[in-house]
Amino acid sequence: MTIHNVLDSEVLAQSGDSDAQDEGNTLSAAGAPIERNNPLGYKVTLLSSVMLNLGRMLGAGIYSVPGVILNSVGSVGLLFVFWLLAPLFAFGGLMVYSEYASMFPKRSGAEVVYLEQAYPRPKFLVPIMFAVTSVLLSFSATNSIIFAQYALTIFDIPITPERQTTVALAVCAAGMALVAFSTKWSLRAVNFLTGLKVLSLVFLVFTGALVLGGFTRISDPYANFRSPFSGSTTNPNSLATALVKTNFAFAGWNNAFSVIGEVHTRDPVRTVRKASLLSLLLVACLFFFVNVAYVAAVPKDEIRNSGQLIAALFFQRVYGESFAGKTLPIMVALSCFGNLIAMAVGQTRALREIARQGLLPYPRFFASTKPFGTPLGPVCLKYFLTVFVMVALPARDAFNFLLDLASYPNLVFHVATAIGLWLLRRRRALAGLAPSKYRAKHIYVSLYLLSSIFLLIMPWIPPEPGHGDVSFWYATYCVVGLGVLAMCGVYYWLWIIVLPWLGGYTVVEEVERLEDGALTARLARKYHPSAADADNGERQPLIASS
Template identity: 85%
Template sequence: MLNIGQILGAGIYSVPGVILNSVGSVGLLFVFWLLAPLFALGGLMIYSEYASMFPKRSGAEVVYLEQAYPRPQFLVPVMFAVTSVLLSFSATNSIVFAQYVLTAFDVPITSERQTIVAVTVCAVSMAFVALSTKWSLRAVNFLSGLKVLSLVFLVFTGALVLGGFTHIRDPYTNFLSPFSGSTVNPNSLATALVKTNFAFSGWNNAFNVIGEVHTRDPVRTVRKAGLLSLLLVTCLFFFVNVAYVAAVPKDEIRNSGQLIAALFFQRVYGGSFAAKTLPIMVALSCFGNIIAVQTIGQTRVLREIARQGLLPYPIFFASTKPFGTPLGPVCLKYLLTVFVLVALPARDAFNFLLDLGSYPNLVFHAAMAIGLWLLRRRRALASLAPSKYPARNIYILLYLTSIVFLLIMPWVPPEPGHSDVSFWYATYCVVGLGILAVCGVYYWLWIIFLPWMGGYTIMEEVERLEDGALTARLTRKYHPSVADIDNGEHQPLIAST
């Protein structure tokens, strides 16, 4: 449920039209919906090996990267921390929620209305998460089940269309000459893969809380959950796309933007009750995804980052007062979400934010794939036992190849009419690299310049929490001349201003 709750969000209801517009053919559309889970499988094997090395630590990437790249000291954790903070918005699902709600109630979609509804649903979901973790988890479980049922219903409807039981004429038209119109433009293919990867994002969600999985073999539990959820979602997504292609003309799919599911319901059910109800179910799926990501995934990562002393005001961001929830990370996510929703043009916001959110993370995922080889070598030199769940090199190479492709190919100019934004096609690449540059500047200020100015050195201390888990935090060790003033005491970062 943790994995499915994050995967089944806006992706399957919003990106197929954009993908078809990028690749140009129905055949390539289906190919990309099979490639994405294959690459995700490689990532799942990599995460499993990392998790088997550190089975008691939650936080996933922030932990694995820290262990794989200990030098330069604190560089990787700090860069991952700043990137996680700057990209911790929930705008994409909020935008799709707004579009489907407005469509369901026959309200014309304008930039102002879309932004207002998106900001409102984000506020409601944030409040839900901030007030109660238990009820948030219950909502995730309920909405995850609803998401699966809605997709099963959509697949069943597609079967009826293909069987000739609806008023759709010639449902097999789009399947004739499936690769006609295919593109070989690297930018368009990379854009399509970014979108399908977005639809499958969440297959690793359970690794974020592996330290809280109380079974005999937590890694095996989480690994099996990842495989099962990936298999289930792959089947559902593939046949949902079959349903779209059977019911909606190819040109209409290409021009549907994020409303392919609404268009499908209208084509099959006309103006009936189902055509109004099912878009509401899509909106609820987006709402459930916002809660799942904020409750279980990103807020836990942000809280772990704060506990390590990598952010200013870590006490605020690590605290669970007054409701036993990560209130600080939730508030930060809401402010960032509102900012990007208001700052970007509404018609380009979804595609741009989706692309932007993927690019810096690709750098970290590449580092994780390479870091696994480095960590294996160091552990072998230290005579440590190999991982219980080693990832085969073919999985690592497969995952790394897809990442390198997505890092390089978006710089190639797309074919006319195939760009997914109205401005320069590689803007998100430049902004993504700019975010990484901000990380480097932050590292230099936080770890090098300010300690030099203040006469102290950044040290790492290991702390045992109340539940017995170990966590690391950065502290200040003052030089002797300053330490005399401070009575020789080490001053922790979390107590500093």
């Protein structure tokens, strides 16, 4: 969305920041006003950036999805291929994000900023669609559910839907409370828990090496590696499902871009880009060799039927029931809790940026950093949405369905982000602006674009019998995801077009400074003067709509 140029100049002049002025002199200072001094502070360093990415990526995925992926692709060979493809696609996205970030280094929120800049017309359309979708899908249910399953296992409590939901809601409340009360301590918690998670995966990889070396009770560790592509499927739906799951495991490589406005270095883009490269490389290596360990220790059919419990089977076969029952659940639970906090830190910044665009009701509340210097409003919104989806969905299908649903609408925005980068480059070139310092090669942009298009189209093709991952219609999450986007379009049409036409006003933007120093845009109604008023030289006042 585009704020009027005179308004942009005033905001930038108030800031007195040359960097902010340079940013504002791109094509327009679209979206939320630039904050010279971030009210959230500058507590993010290179280490914090790496840990935020690792904390988001090292969640429940590597402990839960390999069995589901093998069930989809049918062979060990394809399983390894997909664990190599996912980081390549993520790398393409990283290059795209780096170029965007170099254009707007003062703005946290990542994709919410990039889309508003790339698509200023129709006015408000793309920001509103992204805003509504981000709000509705900003739940933290998947890691909370896996945490609940393993926490109950630690205490030998039978897993029932009621107990699973209760524990999941409780751990989500604890994580959200930490993010709400202190950015410093939430970052420290992410650093500590992420360090433990990395050590846990290193231990798992080391165990796999012992299995392959014949130092454990696994009699034939190479059995699954013979004829690795035997049983491979060519069904597009199954392949797309597998890619969705591997992408889910790598989700979070871009988490640090969401807090770039809080990075405490002279070149925040370089810091975040470097952190993302390091974290992506480390996780790609760990995930690949963890899967090698799984395949070496557990028979193929057991992996396929393991659901979200592949890691449990691995430790049972290598170390026995007692070790697996005590050690593994603690490892997984810590991973899920750390992932929950890291995700909350990134997503709440995106939600705050949406509020600063004026696209949420009560923008003052959601953009404010009072009373703890944290985005309290977005944290509360995220928790209440998590409560809703976990209570509304059947516990049996909640993990797979929510994982797919959260991914599908975002694929539309990934496509728009890739195409938007080319559009933005063209507009900058026509305006005589220099290319970005971190210009992404066309091959990387195309890789990110094509992988997203593939994942949008292929899930509509029916899977082979026995390869679906929910008990109901396989494409339900696609329909629901597109339904959310359609609802966004209807919301935009009513709010920005129909109601202003009926009421005789135009939606305009105003900048407001809050008590904590935060700057936010506010959408207001500018009423059209009647014929009589025009004759008398009178003007109607501005009346705030939200």
